[in-house]
Every structure is written in C-alpha cells, then in structure tokens.
Amino acid sequence: MGQVPLFTLAGFLLLYPGILVAAPAEDVRLSVRERFWHITDLHLDATYHLADDPAKVCLSSKGAPAIKAGIYGDFLCDSPYSLIQSAFAHMSHVTPQTDFIIWTGDSPPHVPAGELSTDMVIQLISNMSETIRDHFPRLPVFPALGNHDYWPQDQMPSSTNAIYQAAAKLWAPWLQAEALHTLREGGFYSQLARPGLRVVSLNTILYYGPDKATANASDPAGQYQWLQGTLERAAQNLEKVFIIAHVPVGYLPFTRGITAVRKHHNERLVSIFRKYSHVIQGHFYGHTHRDSLMVLLDEEGKPLNSIFVSPAVTPIKSVTEPYSNNPAFRMCFYDASDFTLLDIWQYYLNLTEANERQRADWRREYVMTEAFGLEDLQPQSLLQLALSFKLPQANSFDKYFSHFMVSYDDRIRCEKDCKLSQVCAVLHLDHKAYSECVRGRSVQDSFALL
Numbered sequence: 198m199g200q201v202p203l204f205t206l207a208g209f210l211l212l213y214p215g216i217l218v219a220a221p222a223e224d225v226r227l228s229v230r231e232r233f234w235h236i237t238d239l240h241l242d243a244t245y246h247l248a249d250d251p252a253k254v255c256l257s258s259k260g261a262p263a264i265k266a267g268i269y270g271d272f273l274c275d276s277p278y279s280l281i282q283s284a285f286a287h288m289s290h291v292t293p294q295t296d297f298i299i300w301t302g303d304s305p306p307h308v309p310a311g312e313l314s315t316d317m318v319i320q321l322i323s324n325m326s327e328t329i330r331d332h333f334p335r336l337p338v339f340p341a342l343g344n345h346d347y348w349p350q351d352q353m354p355s356s357t358n359a360i361y362q363a364a365a366k367l368w369a370p371w372l373q374a375e376a377l378h379t380l381r382e383g384g385f386y387s388q389l390a391r392p393g394l395r396v397v398s399l400n401t402i403l404y405y406g407p408d409k410a411t412a413n414a415s416d417p418a419g420q421y422q423w424l425q426g427t428l429e430r431a432a433q434n435l436e437k438v439f440i441i442a443h444v445p446v447g448y449l450p451f452t453r454g455i456t457a458v459r460k461h462h463n464e465r466l467v468s469i470f471r472k473y474s475h476v477i478q479g480h481f482y483g484h485t486h487r488d489s490l491m492v493l494l495d496e497e498g499k500p501l502n503s504i505f506v507s508p509a510v511t512p513i514k515s516v517t518e519p520y521s522n523n524p525a526f527r528m529c530f531y532d533a534s535d536f537t538l539l540d541i542w543q544y545y546l547n548l549t550e551a552n553e554r555q556r557a558d559w560r561r562e563y564v565m566t567e568a569f570g571l572e573d574l575q576p577q578s579l580l581q582l583a584l585s586f587k588l589p590q591a592n593s594f595d596k597y598f599s600h601f602m603v604s605y606d607d608r609i610r611c612e613k614d615c616k617l618s619q620v621c622a623v624l625h626l627d628h629k630a631y632s633e634c635v636r637g638r639s640v641q642d643s644f645a646l647l
C-alpha cells in the first residue's frame with residue numbers, strides 16, 4: 198500500500214471519509230475505521246411552545262423569560278421536540294451506516310419534582326427510545342440511565358423498581374437477555390457491540406452525591422463487584438471495553454475541587470479503571486452538558502485511558518450562568534482491529550441562527566485530530582494535548598474552551614483560575630494528584646504562567 202499514489206488515496210478519502218485512514222508512512226498497514234454515534238442529555242420539554250408571554254414558553258425556564266425563543270428552542274429552556282427530531286434527522290442523513298449508537302441518558306426536562314411522576318418519566322424515556330428507533334430502525338443502541346431518568350430525580354435505588362423494569366422493556370429490541378437481567382435489577386449491563394468489543398454501561402447515579410437512596414451503601418446494587426468480574430472476564434476473553442455512563446468519573450472542569458460522583462466513589466472508580474486500563478479502550482460520558490476530555494494517568498503520570506464527555510442536545514442554562522452550549526452530538530471513530538480511538542467529529546446546531554432562519558442546519562463544529570494537530574485520540578495523544586494547554590503561546594486551550602461551550606460565544610474567555618480548574622480536571626482524576634495540581638505544587642503542574 199506504500200505504493201498507492203498520494204492523489205488516489207486522497208481522492209478515495211474524500212469520497213469515503215469515514216472508511217479508511219492512512220497509517221503513518223513507516224507503517225504500511227491501512228486500518229479500517231469504524232464509527233458510532235454518541236448522543237446525550239436530550240431533556241425533552243414537551244411544554245415548549247412560542248407563547249406571547251416569554252415566561253410561559255417552557256416549564257424548564259422556571260418562570261424566567263425566554264425572550265429569544267424560536268422554533269428550535271431557547272438557551273433558558275430544555276429541548277423542544279422539533280430540536281430533537283432535527284438532530285436525529287441529521288444524524289441519519291449524514292450516515293445511515295454507523296455501527297451503533299451510544300445514548301447516555303437524561304430524557305426528562307429540568308422541572309420541579311411536582312411537575313413529573315414515575316409514569317411521566319417512563320413516558321419520556323419511551324418517547325426518546327421510540328424516536329431513536331424511528332430514525333435508526335436497524336441500529337443497535339446502547340443506552341445508559343441518567344440522573345433525570347428517575348422520579349424524584351437522582352434518587353435511584355440499589356434494587357429493582359418500576360423505572361429499571363420499564364427501561365428493560367423499552368430497550369429489549371437492543372439488548373440481550375443477560376444485559377436486560379442486570380438492567381432490571383440495578384440499572385447497568387454489558388453487551389458485546391461486535392466480536393471482541395464489549396460495551397459496559399454503568400449506572401453511576403448510584404454513586405451520585407444527591408442520591409439519598411445509596412448514601413450509606415459501600416457497593417450499591419453490587420455494581421462494583423459486577424464491574425470487576427465483567428472486566429476480569431473481558432480480559433480473559435481478550436475483549437476490549439468501552440465504558441459508557443451518564444455521570445462521569447473525575448473532577449468537574451468548571452468549578453474547583455468537586456468530583457462528579459461522591460469523592461470516595463470517584464477514588465474507587467479511578468482505581469478500578471487504572472487496574473483494568475489495558476482492557477478499556479475508551480470512556481464516554483454525558484451529564485455536564487459541555488464538551489470536555491480527560492486522560493487517566495497512573496501514579497507515575499503515564500497515560501492509561503482516554504475519556505470523553507459529550508456535550509448535550511439540550512441548550513438549557515440557568516439565568517445566572519454566563520454561558521451555555523449549542524445543541525450537539527458527535528461521531529466517534531475507532532480502529533476495527535484493536536478498538537483504539539482514532540477521532541471525533543463534533544456536530545452542532547447554531548441555535549441562534551436556526552431560530553432566525555427557521556431551519557436547522559446542523560454542521561460539523563470540528564474534527565478533534567485536525568483541531569489540535571493530533572495523530573489519534575489515544576491516551577498519549579490526549580496527554581500531549583493537555584500539556585500543550587500550559588504553553589503560554591499555544592492557542593490550543595482557547596480552542597478547547599470554545600469547544601467546551603460548543604461555540605456558544607467566542608468572546609467568553611477562560612483564564613487564570615478558570616483555566617487552572619479546567620486543565621487540572623483534564624489531567625488529574627484522583628484526589629491526591631488533582632489537589633497538588635490546583636495548588637500548583639508539583640513541578641510538572643506549576644502554573645506560574647497562567
């Protein structure tokens with residue numbers, strides 16, 4: 198293949214941009230590029246409508262006036278159905294032939310508990326599941342439950358209940374018997390996505406701070422024991438694993454010193470992921486609604502795992518937040534022979550423009566390898582990117598932060614304390630390393646120049 202004239206290969210790549218990737222010159226192998234969609238945090242607000250009174254546009258604005266409301270939504274509201282439909286319509290238009298879809302939860306809107314009920318939450322999960330099936334009737338979908346996929350929100354229990362049972366029923370067309378069994382009991386499962394590649398869908402709501410039902414449990418729903426057994430068996434069977442879940446591991450990038458799950462659960466997850474990092478090829482999360490990444494390092498700073506948090510479809514922010522995210526979803530590319538991650542194509546809708554033109558022109562926001570000059574998305578490449586954030590003359594961090602908000606507003610900058618929190622969250626997932634990073638104590642992490 199080293200003899201293939203360059204223009205032919207380039208022409209081929211133009212015609213079939215998703216199929217092949219040229220290997221480095223010294224390596225004559227052409228690896229087969231496969232892809233899947235990742236979509237998250239749809240948060241359907243069925244009350245959304247263009248009312249005369251802007252305070253009455255959507256329940257999810259909680260009385261705040263949605264003065265820029267248009268047919269595709271408003272930055273103070275959760276998603277109208279038209280926005281969600283336009284997202285899936287664009288996904289199936291771009292490529293009807295992906296391998297599978299990862300869908301990391303949160304279907305109901307951000308409204309007071311009194312506006313919802315267990316039945317309504319099930320209805321919303323059902324509506325989203327049907328909407329996905331309508332657009333992708335033949336594609337396997339691997340869902341994970343979000344903190345809003347329960348009533349009252351966040352309160353997921355350690356044992357079977359109406360919601361886990363409803364999810365198992367709704368997702369039966371996508372999942373096999375063994376997966377449906379653990380889903381029904383604890384809200385988690387694993388299944389082979391293709392020979393050699395296992396999707397492990399965790400219920401990280403069980404570890405989430407606001408979940409009172411699991412507050413005193415050391416291993417809620419026995420998920421840790423199950424996870425270790427699952428990763429152990431995957432290692433023995435020479436499988437590779439994609440971890441998917443709603444609430445991510447690690448520290449929240451937009452604040453200081455707060456882990457997404459409870460602190461001790463974060464430490465435990467980090468230690469399990471380190472132990473099985475040779476089996477795990479990628480992590481895919483949602484929940485923060487923003488676009489971020491993390492690289493899991495070992496105690497010596499060696500990169501082990503690549504972790505991706507996908508931005509949300511919902512554009513919602515609270516009145517007091519300075520910025521939000523444009524609606525988004527992404528396509529992930531991986532190598533079909535060893536399941537390493539090659540690239541991410543991030544798609545977005547310019548919500549302001551879509552409302553002005555009354556047309557939803559979803560576009561590609563960026564290609565991760567091109568945006569940051571990376572070879573692939575393996576842990577070593579992400580570490581290299583994260584270290585470049587610290588170079589005062591590099592613009593990689595500004596670009597990263599603009600992507601973080603899904604191109605919401607380039608005039609909003611993240612510097613000094615804001616940047617330190619972001620960069621420490623990318624590089625350090627455990628308490629010890631993160632604390633040293635934000636205190637600027639370790640030599641590698643001194644931020645004298647920020």
Ligand SMILES: *[C@@H]1O[C@H](CO)[C@@H](O)[C@H](O)[C@H]1NC(C)=O
Binds near residue numbers: 323324327328
């Ligand atoms: C989902 O909800 C929307 C908005 O209420 C509605 O228009 C649509 O018909 C529902 N679809 C399904 C499949 O339930």
Ligand SMILES: *[C@@H]1O[C@H](CO)[C@@H](O)[C@H](O)[C@H]1NC(C)=O
Binds near residue numbers: 411413
């Ligand atoms: C957890 O422990 C606290 C303090 O002992 C207790 O008040 C609370 O009821 C317990 N919660 C559950 C869900 O068991």
Ligand SMILES: *[C@@H]1O[C@H](CO)[C@@H](O)[C@H](O)[C@H]1NC(C)=O
Binds near residue numbers: 605
């Ligand atoms: C989105 O659209 C608005 C209105 O047309 C425009 O001002 C803004 O620059 C656009 N944003 C991006 C990232 O293209």
Ligand SMILES: [Zn+2]
Binds near residue numbers: 240485
């Ligand atoms: Zn959410």
Ligand SMILES: [Zn+2]
Binds near residue numbers: 303443485
């Ligand atoms: Zn969430």
